[in-house]
Amino acid sequence: MFGEPTLTLGQTIGLLSPELLLLLAGLIILGLDAISPHKEEKAWLPRVTLAGLAAALVAAIMLWGYNTRVLAVLSCDPFALVIKMVALVAMGIVVLVSDVYIRAHSRYQGEFYALLLFSTLAICLLGGATNLIMVYLAFEFLSITSYILTGYLREDKRSTEAAIKYFLYGAAVSSIMLYGMSWFYGLTGTTDLASIASALTETWRPVILPSLVFVAAGFAFKIGAVPFHQWAPDAYEGAPTPVTAFLSVCPKIAGFAVILRVLMTALPPSGLGILGGDWRALLMAISAITMTFGNLVAMWQTNIKRMLAYSSIAQAGYILVGVVSASERGVTAVLLYLLAYAVTNLGAFAVVIAFSNQIGSDEIEDYAGLHKRAPGLALILIICLLSLAGIPLTAGFIGKLWLFSAAYEAGLLWLAAIGVINSVISVSYYWKIIRAIYLLPAETEERLSTSPALSVALGLAVTGVFAVGIFPGLLLDLLRTAAQVFGG
């Protein structure tokens, strides 16, 4: 089989340093929070969290260039590192947008940040997991922290309801996924992805197909793809808004990382003949249905959180286009779009949070005349919406260009066509927000202010949207290296 590299303890720690740093930061926060007086403002919490994330990001950057296995179940390769970097950047923005909101809404701040750090840890583990057991464990780890975060406002009925719904749904789906994984183990006698690939043969197709469906159910749940999307709108609406921002981005990063890793490694489309085609066909259907459904339903929403929830379902459908292309360009496109989507969607949510911090509403009609009350917020929200719709000069356009090129190259012109038609449909509901902001008169002239942390988050997001949209060159070289992990 694969020659297991023998690593010294020091090397192992070095290769796992992003994860270990996150763990350390989380534990420090829990410890310090426990011994610090209860009534205190605790402005240090987000700072320590950000420091932890930044340290992990630096560690991930330092590890760039490595391509080796760690502890037999993890891989430290460019793909895993890119996923970690994207997740860390996204989580940094989430922390920035959480600050004011959490202080205003909850007494338990320490645990909140610790949970955010632990979910980041889970995503980082998922990015590198090369063994089904590891995949499942990290998957559950991420799910459980997400459930708790969703229900974080104990006194808020909606938050609790959202968490219960998310939890019940997630528990059912993850058991199905585990069942599917056990079939793979039963067939091949191994849980290592690469070993599964070499053990599988086409004669098992009748058995592999259902197990594939079971496993895909778990993945679809994580990325919020139809038909496992029902949890998303309720969880998004009920969860504390910073958690909604988190939910709309971070589990998707993890989900797509796992989808690519598992399917491209265990069932490589080039190596296994018909088996590689099966999951592509399955995901093609999911992709087409997901983007169309998400967009069509989003048109009817009047609550901005729900609308962004359905929009993010549609976005997951777009990203799947890159997955089913199953090529170097396809994987690059997925990573690119994940990053573009992360900064864009978090930017949009940062505005929603800034708005609800002061107005306390998430209804689109209350955004009327925002351009007068907060020109900066209005402009940023519009830029983010245009990026979500894929208008040029924004990250969303470059992402879609790559996704649809990958589809075209893979001979999936029809899927690309469905994708672009959906982009047009999506304009019609993003327009509702733009209309409210710019065209409808404001009821009051009262100006809105933004907290410093939120301003930083907004600035980061907009910079990201334009940086990726205008100068994607360097980034693309990086992502291509990551995509080559799967042998192109």
Place this chain on the structure above:
Amino acid sequence: MFPILSVTLLVPLAGAVLIMAIPREDAKSIQRVGIFFAFLTLILTTIIWILVAPNAGEMQLQEKYPWIRTFNVWFHLGVDGLSAPLLFLTALLTTLSLFYSAHTIEERVKEYYFLFLILEMSMFGVFLSLDLVMYYVFWEIELVPMFLLIGVWGGENRQYAALKFFLYTMAGSVAMLLAIIGVYFQTGTFNILEAVTAQPFAGNFVWASVAFWAFFVAFAIKVPAFPFHTWLPDAHTEAPVSGSVILAGILLKLGAYGLIRVVLPMFPAQFKYFVLNVPIIPIMAVASIAYGAMVCMAQWDLKRLIAYSSVAHMGYVTLGLCAAAASIGTLGVETNFNAAASGLSGASFQMFAHGIITGGLFFLVGVIYDRAHTRQLKAFGGLGKQMPYYYSVVLVAGFASLGLPGLAGFWSEFFVFRGAINSIPLAAFIGVLGVVFTAAYILWKIIQYVFLGELDEEKWGHLPDMTWWEKVTMWPLIIIMVFLGFYPAPLLDTFNAAMTTLLQTLP
């Protein structure tokens, strides 16, 4: 060498950024900065035209910088005899629009000037791009400022019109995006000139036709050619005066420009096939002319009437292209250079002339609407005596619009029909009838209903004639209409050289 093209592209952006820095309350400074930067582009584009004119057939002043290396996307600018006059037209109409708006737009001046300069940049970008991705980028960005200009400063039904405009154009352009991707995977390049040489999908008629239609529909929506025109009357009618001027003057030309720059040279065989063998495109052209003219006859809203006249007039552009496509040689048949170049030059001339004339007409609609607050033709009468200056300016623009010899509109129709008469005689014949209709609605509806007859003293007796700034806005346009009417050579030669080269490079 001085990178004059990228500077021209960046000047409006610089102006927009500068406007961002001026406080909202200081409307005067904002207006001055906006007009100054627009005027700067007018000077730059004039210089570009002068530089390009001697060798108008060649792609000149090219600038090429890598943009996205991994995908072979370049920041590639160039200008030839086709784009140089259109750049000038863009700068001229933008300058006049901003000047006119300084006296008419009072609300949200800062955003207005900001968006207008971004709009100018994106239009420049479309005319300058020689890379398909870049071309698409500017093509799409242009939607956003126009959308907001209509949506914020437009008439009563502005929100509907703005959204319709956006969705229509975007629906067309996403099809084009797929076609652009297809061209890349066929030819390995996004370079328009190289892709033309490589002739994507050549030898595969079905796929070539699919790509052809994907491009064609995107541009036909913008032109707009019947039956894709329905966004236009709403957008033009609801847009603020300067918005209508830019819409009619430039944005429609973006579509026609795309047809000439991209579709015709890249898919000549398909273009010819759908003109001669399956004559869908001539039918669209003739239908635009006939339908536009007939709706004008029945239209009582002055602004809507001018909007529909644009549909008819842009039909001549499409007709000129059909004439050229029909005259292109295929296996064994020599290209009829005379007819093809005549059709293309007529079409390009019409693009420019229509920009000047209809741009002017929309300003003039603004002038009367500002005073009377109605655009209903039946409400007026006898204004010729009340506003003699205005009357004479409308007369010149109106006559230019109906193609009177001695004014700019005449030459475009002349060359279009000269190109069309042999290659597509039936379409040419029906098209000529459209000219008669044009004369009818201009004379009968606009001139007679507004200016002749009895003046309603009580209602309109107080209307003042044109103010100085309205005159300043109109004079450059009137001068160009008359100048080109008597001496079309400078413009015609520039277009003709570019079009001849285009035809020679066809395989």
